[in-house]
Structure formats: C-alpha cells, structure tokens
Amino acid sequence: MIGVTQRDLTSSSLDELCVIDGVAPVVITNEQRDALAARFRSIPTDHHRRLDAWMVEKAGAQSNDFAWSPITARRVLGNAALRYVERSPHLSYSEAVYESLADQLDRAARGHARTGSLGQWIANLENPIVGIVVAEATTWATQIHQIMGRLGPEIGMASVDAYYDVAGARTTLRGRRDALIKSGENRIVVRFRSGLPGRTAGSGLRADLAVDALADPLGRVAQRIIGIWPEAGVALALDGTMETVRAGARDLVRSAIVEHRQYVRIAA
Amino acid sequence: MTTTAAPPIVTLIDSLRDARQTTTSEVTLDSAGIRATLADGIYALLGEAQPITPYVIRPSSFRRDAVMSSYTPFGRMRGALITQLMRLIAIGFPINDLFVDAVAAWRASEGASELVEVFAALDDDERARLATEVVAHGVVLQQRLGTPPSSWLPRTAVRSAIRLGGGGVLLRDHIDLVIGSANGVGSGVALIDITTSTLDESMERALRFHAVVETLKSGLAPRFVATLSTATGQLWRFNVDNDLLRRGVTEILSTLDVAVAGR
Numbered sequence: 079m080i081g082v083t084q085r086d087l088t089s090s091s092l093d094e095l096c097v098i099d100g101v102a103p104v105v106i107t108n109e110q111r112d113a114l115a116a117r118f119r120s121i122p123t124d125h126h127r128r129l130d131a132w133m134v135e136k137a138g139a140q141s142n143d144f145a146w147s148p149i150t151a152r153r154v155l156g157n158a159a160l161r162y163v164e165r166s167p168h169l170s171y172s173e174a175v176y177e178s179l180a181d182q183l184d185r186a187a188r189g190h191a192r193t194g195s196l197g198q199w200i201a202n203l204e205n206p207i208v209g210i211v212v213a214e215a216t217t218w219a220t221q222i223h224q225i226m227g228r229l230g231p232e233i234g235m236a237s238v239d240a241y242y243d244v245a246g247a248r249t250t251l252r253g254r255r256d257a258l259i260k261s262g263e264n265r266i267v268v269r270f271r272s273g274l275p276g277r278t279a280g281s282g283l284r285a286d287l288a289v290d291a292l293a294d295p296l297g298r299v300a301q302r303i304i305g306i307w308p309e310a311g312v313a314l315a316l317d318g319t320m321e322t323v324r325a326g327a328r329d330l331v332r333s334a335i336v337e338h339r340q341y342v343r344i345a346a
Numbered sequence: 347m348t349t350t351a352a353p354p355i356v357t358l359i360d361s362l363r364d365a366r367q368t369t370t371s372e373v374t375l376d377s378a379g380i381r382a383t384l385a386d387g388i389y390a391l392l393g394e395a396q397p398i399t400p401y402v403i404r405p406s407s408f409r410r411d412a413v414m415s416s417y418t419p420f421g422r423m424r425g426a427l428i429t430q431l432m433r434l435i436a437i438g439f440p441i442n443d444l445f446v447d448a449v450a451a452w453r454a455s456e457g458a459s460e461l462v463e464v465f466a467a468l469d470d471d472e473r474a475r476l477a478t479e480v481v482a483h484g485v486v487l488q489q490r491l492g493t494p495p496s497s498w499l500p501r502t503a504v505r506s507a508i509r510l511g512g513g514g515v516l517l518r519d520h521i522d523l524v525i526g527s528a529n530g531v532g533s534g535v536a537l538i539d540i541t542t543s544t545l546d547e548s549m550e551r552a553l554r555f556h557a558v559v560e561t562l563k564s565g566l567a568p569r570f571v572a573t574l575s576t577a578t579g580q581l582w583r584f585n586v587d588n589d590l591l592r593r594g595v596t597e598i599l600s601t602l603d604v605a606v607a608g609r
Contacts, residue, residue, distance in 0.1 A: 086378075086381075086562075086565060087564060088565035089565060148454060148455055205447070205450075206434065206446075206447035206451040206454075207450055207454040208439075209434045209439035209447075210434070210451045213436065213437050214502075214503070216437060216500075217501040217503065220499050220500075220501050273507065274509065309506050309507050311564060311565070
C-alpha cells in the first residue's frame with residue numbers, strides 16, 4: 079500500500095486492510111529522536127505546547143473553544159466502557175458506560191479531577207443530561223465494537239492514547255489510538271473518527287502514527303494505521319514506512335510553527 | 347354489563363421481536379451493487395462536471411411537500427424534544443417530567459443553535475402549548491415504543507453521511523434508533539424512525555432512504571425498517587428486500603434529478 083488507501087466498510091475490504099505481511103518493520107533511532115527534538119526546540123514558546131493530529135488537520139489552529147458535551151464526552155466514556163467489556167464480557171455496553179461514568183464521578187468526588195475535566199463536568203450535570211451522555215457513549219461503544227468484531231480476533235482496545243514529551247522543547251505530542259491489532263511483533267493502530275474524512279484526514283493519520291512510534295520505548299513503528307469513519311462507511315489506511323513517519327513528524331513541527339505565529343500575533 | 351380487559355398495547359419492540367422469528371427473503375443487493383447503480387445514475391444526471399457545492403439529499407428531501415407542519419420551528423422543536431425522550435427510554439433511563447427532562451437533554455445535545463434561540467424566545471403561552479404537545483406525544487412514545495433489551499444493542503441518534511459521485515452528492519441521514527447486529531453473514535439490524543407527524547407515503551420513501559444509506563454505510567442491508575408516529579400511535583414495519591432497496595435507489599435519483607433541475 080503506497081500513500082493513503084480508501085476502502086468502504088465491507089467485510090472483504092476490512093480483511094484486506096488487516097493484511098500487513100508485505101510491510102517491513104521500521105524503527106525510529108535515537109538520532110532521529112534527537113533531530114526531531116532539536117527542530118521543536120528551535121521554535122520558541124513561552125508556554126507548554128500540546129500538539130496532536132487535530133491541530134495538524136486544522137493547520138495549527140488551537141482548539142480554544144472546546145467544551146464538554148454529550149458528543150465530546152462519548153469517546154472517553156465509550157472507549158473506557160469497551161475496556162470494561164473486554165475485562166468483563168458479561169457487561170452490556172450501557173452497564174459498562176455506567177461503570178466508566180462512575181469512575182469519572184469517583185475521581186471528581188475524591189478531588190482528583192482537575193478543573194474543566196470530564197469528571198468535574200459530569201458531576202455538575204442535571205439528571206436527564208446524564209441520560210443523554212450515557213446514550214451517546216453507549217451508541218459510540220456499540221458502533222465501534224461492532225466494527226472491531228469485523229477486524230478479526232486479535233483486536234483489542236488501546237489502554238491509553240500515545241503521549242510523547244519532546245525533551246527540552248516544552249512540547250507534548252498526543253497520538254490518538256482507539257484500538258490495536260497485535261500479532262507477535264506486528265501491530266496496526268486503529269482510530270475511529272466522527273463525520274466524514276476531510277482532505278487533511280491522511281495528514282492526521284500520519285501524525286497519529288508518528289506519535290505512536292515516538293511513544294514506543296524502542297521506537298517501533300506500527301505496520302499500518304487505519305482510520306475508520308463509521309458514519310461515512312469509509313476507512314483510510316496508511317502503511318508505517320519511514321517516509322510516512324517523517325511526513326507525520328514534519329506536519330507536527332509545522333503545526334508548532336503555526337501555533338507560535340498565532341501566539342505572537344495575539345500577544346502583539 | 348360485560349366488561350372486558352383492554353387489549354394489550356403492542357409496542358414497536360414487541361412487533362420487532364415477533365418479526366425476528368419469521369424468515370425473510372434473501373437480499374442479494376449489496377453495497378457494491380447499490381453504489382454502482384447510484385454512480386451510473388448520478389453520472390447520467392451530472393456528467394463529469396462537479397458541482398461547486400454538493401447536492402445534499404436527506405430524509406426530509408422526501409417529506410418536504412407532504413408534511414410542512416413538521417418543518418415549522420414549532421414542529422422541529424417538538425420533534426427534537428421527542429427524540430431526546432426516545433433516547434432516554436431506549437436506554438431505560440428514568441424520566442421524571444416529560445417536558446422538563448426533554449428540554450434539559452435537548453439543550454445539552456444541541457448546544458447553541460438557531461432552534462434553541464427560538465425556544466428561549468417563546469412566550470409563556472407558546473411554551474405551555476409546546477409543553478402540552480410534548481407531553482401528549484411523550485405519553486404515546488412511552489406506551490408504543492417499549493424498551494429494547496440491552497442484548498439488542500440499541501444505538502440512538504445514529505448519523506450517516508455518504509459521499510457519492512466523486513463528492514458531488516452527499517446522502518445525509520439521521521436514524522433515531524438502531525437495534526440489532528450486522529456482524530456475520532446476514533444482518534439483524536432494524537432502523538427505527540420516530541416521527542411526531544402522521545404517517546403517509548412520504549414516510550415510506552424516507553424509510554427506503556434509510557435502508558439504502560445503511561446498506562452503503564455498513565456493507566449489509568438492514569433486515570427491517572420501521573416507524574412510529576407519536577401523533578397517532580401508528581406503527582409501520584417493512585422487511586428490507588431487493589425491491590425496497592431498488593425503489594429507494596430510484597427515489598434518490600429522482601430527488602437528485604429535481605434538485606439538479608432546480609439549480
């Protein structure tokens with residue numbers, strides 16, 4: 079597979095996307111990490127930068143207007159619910175969502191949830207809104223678990239997103255990953271996305287793949303990243319080649335430059 | 347005087363439970379076949395030129411002429427509030443006050459929107475009228491929907507957006523309640539539309555549209571499409587077969603034809 083591959087969500091297409099026999103494993107070296115860190119250090123910042131695929135897709139725009147809502151909460155709660163279902167298969171999706179909701183409330187009650195966090199937001203919701211939050215997260219969890227079931231038995235939920243703090247650059251990179259298909263040393267990163275894939279969707283996947291590789295202590299690059307848009311019935315896939323990782327890292331550096339320019343403009 | 351027990355109300359969920367026991371005809375049309383037919387039809391209508399903005403076809407494209415009252419701000423608010431109640435009922439969430447709970451849930455789901463602003467600007471009389479309508483429709487919903495068991499995998503407010511014709515046409519859909527699974531060789535999925543209007547032929551077209559979009563999205567045709575009118579309590583349920591999907595495809599192309607002619 080060269081470049082971004084697009085497939086409909088038919089069973090044969092999903093089977094095809096899971097075949098990675100011909101993709102050679104690639105590893106990021108310490109020299110490459112150092113070179114990337116030097117690039118980030120060369121971009122001045124007076125605050126701690128947080129960069130992710132969303133910023134790459136939006137050409138460095140900050141998500142300042144983020145607010146919790148049933149829709150923005152569904153990925154966190156739904157994914158946590160699916161991790162519960164993997165541990166306790168007897169749980170229904172909605173029961174698992176209630177468990178993940180209870181975890182968030184517990185953290186808020188113990189004072190462990192920071193201001194503006196999901197736990198704090200849920201703790202202050204009216205009862206019917208909690209119902210809609212549960213409905214939205216249950217729908218998310220059910221939909222993505224149904225698709226995961228078609229991606230083979232080796233798929234499992236990712237325990238956390240990938241985070242990589244760039245040494246000495248006051249920069250944290252975040253790579254979102256919802257599920258992983260692991261077979262021996264090989265792995266495929268799976269992302270589930272809302273809406274329709276836009277023109278920059280491939281760049282977002284490249285950034286997620288690069289951060290996933292950087293977060294791996296041995297620098298192992300996943301053989302493939304698959305982005306699935308359930309609402310559109312479409313999947314995009316990219317192979318984990320060094321060229322792809324380099325492009326992903328370049329996009330993240332470019333986002334840092336754009337973000338810096340925006341701060342400078344605001345400060346002026 | 348003879349008294350008889352009132353006949354039990356058959357809920358939509360009961361109706362689907364019964365229907366699942368019966369065998370249905372094999373659906374040979376798949377997403378590839380439907381996509382190819384639509385691609386040919388779209389090419390015949392649009393040619394090679396891509397429109398600057400895509401033609402968007404949604405369920406309302408089939409209902410516009412028939413039920414204008416549902417598309418007034420008042421009708422849309424009523425529909426939106428009933429959808430929120432349906433979402434709470436579908437997951438078995440306790441409802442204390444039909445109107446108050448629906449409004450709280452709707453405002454959280456909708457965020458800032460033109461319709462929320464219209465709601466905020468309602469005077470006391472208008473708000474009371476909306477409240478009584480929502481409660482009346484909500485009672486019918488509670489009686490006639492039923493709560494799907496969690497093993498039926500209920501999903502609510504499921505959105506779809508399918509690009510066709512190289513992006514020149516966009517099929518947008520929103521299904522109130524989806525139940526069942528499409529894993530394996532066949533599909534046990536049922537698509538359920540809740541409407542606050544009365545049921546008519548345009549609703550049939552909307553149901554066929556849902557079936558076509560779901561087939562394109564998941565790669566498998568759903569088994570049933572159904573609708574419940576909270577205005578009358580009427581239930582309609584259709585088995586999805588090749589004929590229903592073919593009609594759905596034809597109706598999408600005719601709707602596109604009208605839209606192209608109108609630009």
